[in-house]
Amino acid sequence: MKKVLSPTLLLLSLFLGMGMPISANVSIPSAEAAAAISVVSAAPENANSPFNRRVIIEVPSGSLNADAQESAYLRFDSGVTVQRVVYSIPASVGSSPNLFVSGAGLLPQSENGFTLTVTGSGSYGGGMIVLDLEGISANSSVHDVRLRVEAPPGSIFYAGPATLTSPRLVDYAVSTRTAIVNQDRSDTIAFSFAEMEKGAIKTGIGSINLHLPEPLIWDASSLKVTTGKDEIRVADPVLTDGNRTLRIDVQKASTTPSTFELSGLAIRDGSNKLTDPFAFAVTLDGASRPGVERIPMRFAPKKHPPQPPTTSTSERATPKTVFTIGKTEYTAGDKRNPLDYAPFLHNGRAYLPVRAVAEAMGIAPENIHWQSGPDGFRVTLSKGGRQLTLQENSDQLIDSERGPVTMDAQMILTPANRVFLPLRWIAEPFGFDASYDEARRQVILKPAGGQ
Helix, strand or coil: CCCCCCCCCCCEEECCCCCCEEEEEEECCCCCCCCEEEEEEECCCCCCCCEEEEEEEEECCCCCCCCCEEEEEEEECCCEEEEEEEEEECCEECCEECCECCEEEECCECCCEEEEEEEECCCCCCEEEEEEEEEEEECCCCCCEEEEEECCCCCCCCCEEEEECCCCCCCEEEEECCCEEEHHHCCCEEEEEEECCCCCCCCEEEEEEEECCCCEEEECCCCEEEECCCCCEECCCEEECCCCEEEEEEEECCCCCCEEEEEEEEEEECCCCCCCCEEEEEEEECCCCCCCEEEEEEEECCCCCCCCCCCCHHHCCCCCEEEECCCCEEEECCEEEECCCCCEEECCEEEEEHHHHHHHCCCCHHHEEEEEECCEEEEEEEECCEEEEEECCCCEEEECCCEEEECCCCCEECCCCCEEEEHHHHHHHHCEEEEEECCCCEEEEEECCCC
């Protein structure tokens, strides 16, 4: 049984002078199972130069059993980009074997962060992980380069912030008033631009460009440009690249630090095929910015109306489906199928990705409905006239036949915006048996009474 870390705030704040090498060690003092972090690097030579940081994570002995896995998500705030993170896990810590299985390589990267996964070696010594953050850069509005470590409750990696401070870069700052765009609510976005010094926003075509990833497109039908009393003059923005890029041309530069705002912008699903909420980033570049800034957001597509019960071939469940904990594939009958993310155990419960569970139980994609709101994401599965609804951060399952049911588990939304469901609570109402083969670390799903 692993030890559960107390929820002590982990905060590392280092103020770096220009060209001054630093070495700091900050530990959480209150719990015997607490972790410690060291950061060792040199400050960047120039304000606009990418820089590197080395982060060393040390975990107390006995925190992770053999073959058990733990994951954490390393997320960077808006305005910060990192080229790559190289991890190294030494075979030993001092005179004892490392708590973690040794290895080295690159951490997998997603929209605005990296995923760290470790496996227990069976040693009762301490654990050490070395992370080299390479090519860190920040836009003009960033005073502190912040790294957030996100992990599920009870993880050996406490979810807290760390600050790797860099000198402020001088051009202009950009901010937005909307972080979640819900197409059903017709949400609009406002971008504000503020110069740090006069003339920072350059004149010419494509001074600032805002890019969307496919299949998202800009809707500028209600766009409004508002400038202050400053002398900067902005032309009406132009849509290019199939409406995926909004080009902002500046006709006259400022003689004092200036501001302007774009409001009434909307985002649409250009494919009309999106069904799940997902994270994305608006990419900002142009003649006024030597680098590229990524502004993280979330998009909730238009909900499709509920479909009547169907008995089409997509609703026919496979006789037997087997998922293996930690593996990115599963078998349905004799067929092997890939998974984007592996199933895992949490608090003694098996968690599986919602899409794969639905397919295994014969639930068609159009019968998986998503909704986002102030309380987080909600997912509803429908089959044969019965509906089950789970809410983020809630142990209540809403069953259309039984009403509210209190579970001993919760739906989990990972930092990569993937939804995992506690299988048993979903399987039984839809007429399936779920069992766990501990020796093989396999979750077996089959129709109730089936072989």
